[in-house]
Amino acid sequence: MNKVIIIGAGPSGLEAAITCREQGLDVLVLDEYMIAGGRLLGQLYEQPDGTWWNGLEESKIRYEKALELGTRFLLNTPVNNIVQTNEHWTVYTDTESFTAKHLLLATGAAETPVPVPGWTLPGVMSVGAAQVMTNVHRVKPGNRGVIIGVNVLSTAIAMELKLAGIEVVAMTLPVNSQVTNESSQPKEVMNSLLHVSHMAPSKFIKLGSRLMKNDFMKNMGVTFFPKTGVKIWDIPIQLRKAVVEIYGDNEVQGVIVATIDSKGDVVGGSEEKIKADFVCIAGGLYPLAELAAVAGCSFYYSEELGGYVPLHSERMETNLDGLYVAGNITGIEGAKVAIAQGKTAGLTIAHHAGIPGLEKDIQTSIESIERARDKAYIQFHPGVKKGKELLLAEWQNRLGE
Amino acid sequence: MQNEKMIVCRCEEVTYKELMETKKTYNCSARELKLRTRAGMGYCGGRTCRGMIDKIAMFQDSPKNNKEVSLKYQPPIRPVSFTDLGGVKQ
Numbered sequence: 001m002n003k004v005i006i007i008g009a010g011p012s013g014l015e016a017a018i019t020c021r022e023q024g025l026d027v028l029v030l031d032e033y034m035i036a037g038g039r040l041l042g043q044l045y046e047q048p049d050g051t052w053w054n055g056l057e058e059s060k061i062r063y064e065k066a067l068e069l070g071t072r073f074l075l076n077t078p079v080n081n082i083v084q085t086n087e088h089w090t091v092y093t094d095t096e097s098f099t100a101k102h103l104l105l106a107t108g109a110a111e112t113p114v115p116v117p118g119w120t121l122p123g124v125m126s127v128g129a130a131q132v133m134t135n136v137h138r139v140k141p142g143n144r145g146v147i148i149g150v151n152v153l154s155t156a157i158a159m160e161l162k163l164a165g166i167e168v169v170a171m172t173l174p175v176n177s178q179v180t181n182e183s184s185q186p187k188e189v190m191n192s193l194l195h196v197s198h199m200a201p202s203k204f205i206k207l208g209s210r211l212m213k214n215d216f217m218k219n220m221g222v223t224f225f226p227k228t229g230v231k232i233w234d235i236p237i238q239l240r241k242a243v244v245e246i247y248g249d250n251e252v253q254g255v256i257v258a259t260i261d262s263k264g265d266v267v268g269g270s271e272e273k274i275k276a277d278f279v280c281i282a283g284g285l286y287p288l289a290e291l292a293a294v295a296g297c298s299f300y301y302s303e304e305l306g307g308y309v310p311l312h313s314e315r316m317e318t319n320l321d322g323l324y325v326a327g328n329i330t331g332i333e334g335a336k337v338a339i340a341q342g343k344t345a346g347l348t349i350a351h352h353a354g355i356p357g358l359e360k361d362i363q364t365s366i367e368s369i370e371r372a373r374d375k376a377y378i379q380f381h382p383g384v385k386k387g388k389e390l391l392l393a394e395w396q397n398r399l400g401e
Numbered sequence: 402m403q404n405e406k407m408i409v410c411r412c413e414e415v416t417y418k419e420l421m422e423t424k425k426t427y428n429c430s431a432r433e434l435k436l437r438t439r440a441g442m443g444y445c446g447g448r449t450c451r452g453m454i455d456k457i458a459m460f461q462d463s464p465k466n467n468k469e470v471s472l473k474y475q476p477p478i479r480p481v482s483f484t485d486l487g488g489v490k491q
Contacts, residue, residue, distance in 0.1 A: 032479070079478075079479070080477030080478050081477055081478065092476070092477075094482070115408070115453060117406065118407075120411055177417065178421065178456060179417070289470075293474035298468070299468065299469060300468060302467075307452075
């Protein structure tokens with residue numbers, strides 16, 4: 001029997017593995033992908049101090065450190081079920097099952113699909129898939145792409161595609177429907193972009209972020225948003241246009257875009273074709289919490305955190321004995337927050353495994369999560385701090401019941 | 402192609418139109434929407450369309466339940482081949 005099993009070899013899972021090994025615990029890490037690193041693998045951006053954050057390198061450093069410390073890894077191994085029996089957890093994979101007293105879910109996040117007519121054609125992919133193809137496998141997803149969905153993630157990935165020499169001919173919104181809602185509303189999108197304006201070398205967006213503090217100004221901003229779009233890294237971002245259809249006979253040949261009004265409704269007769277050989281759909285991220293749901297964890301829905309998250313303490317414990325969470329399963333945030341959470345989870349597990357004298361380290365580690373959050377370069381949701389506070393209040397509330 | 406013909410559940414090929422009409426006719430919950438249309442009951446276990454079914458179910462004043470996941474998750478949460486499931490060694 002293993003002492004600790006960690007599901008997910010992303011930033012938080014790797015950090016938790018390193019922390020547990022440093023405390024002398026036996027650790028097995030499982031991940032469904034063939035390379036350790038999780039979503040960290042695809043990241044590539046310039047930091048405010050001018051240095052580059054290369055997720056591929058960061059992943060490798062942490063993976064090798066965990067290996068050196070004697071962590072066991074099983075990659076390319078999806079977990080399809082977890083069950084709690086008596087005093088331990090059983091983790092099921094396709095061919096084998098494993099047991100452990102302590103189980104950490106560091107399963108990260110998945111992409112929210114945004115359906116647009118024609119989205120089932122070959123050549124349509126999620127923006128994260130395009131990122132992994134480009135940055136991890138070094139394969140171009142195509143030569144001429146259109147990105148549907150304007151948000152923090154897609155803006156960052158558009159820049160990465162550009163670095164790889166792939167032309168992004170347009171970034172625009174999905175056509176309005178019951179299943180696209182906020183992502184098809186120019187005002188909502190504008191609002192979320194304002195929070196990342198520091199990354200965007202565009203005068204319009206930078207100027208906008210200072211001016212558009214109230215609703216009236218935001219409406220005006222959307223109304224006067226140039227029809228031809230605003231260029232960021234030479235990629236035209238269009239908030240006043242939406243893709244109404246992806247067309248092609250057997251594969252993507254292009255998209256039909258139309259002008260939309262400030263509410264997101266299509267202006268009839270404004271349709272035009274844009275040729276492309278691949279289309280990325282960017283609906284943002286949500287916490288991947290399937291295993292926590294199967295296990296029977298209590299949940300809480302938080303818009304700010306990206307969806308349903310398992311209720312958990314500051315120390316990363318869930319309401320089930322021996323089950324812990326860390327990383328994006330607890331809410332959508334950057335890799336640095338995930339790393340700090342992984343460390344906290346690792347220390348908490350070591351504490352529960354009977355290693356004495358960790359209380360101070362745990363408290364310091366909890367504080368470092370907060371610090372990483374405050375210093376985060378990219379905030380996926382402006383209200384993430386509030387979301388975390390509400391979640392913690394709910395945890396304490398239900399604990400009292 | 403119009404919005405109506407757009408596929409929401411790719412495994413079971415359930416369209417946006419079918420889901421919206423079912424919602425309007427029965428004013429149903431996400432679970433009922435799933436059972437009536439089979440959306441989310443295919444091979445992938447609803448990994449892609451779960452959120453969309455949730456959103457359609459919330460259309461028209463249905464209150465959001467923020468303490469419970471609306472569509473139940475059931476193992477296996479990833480596809481498993483029959484060979485592996487049955488433990489048959491090749």
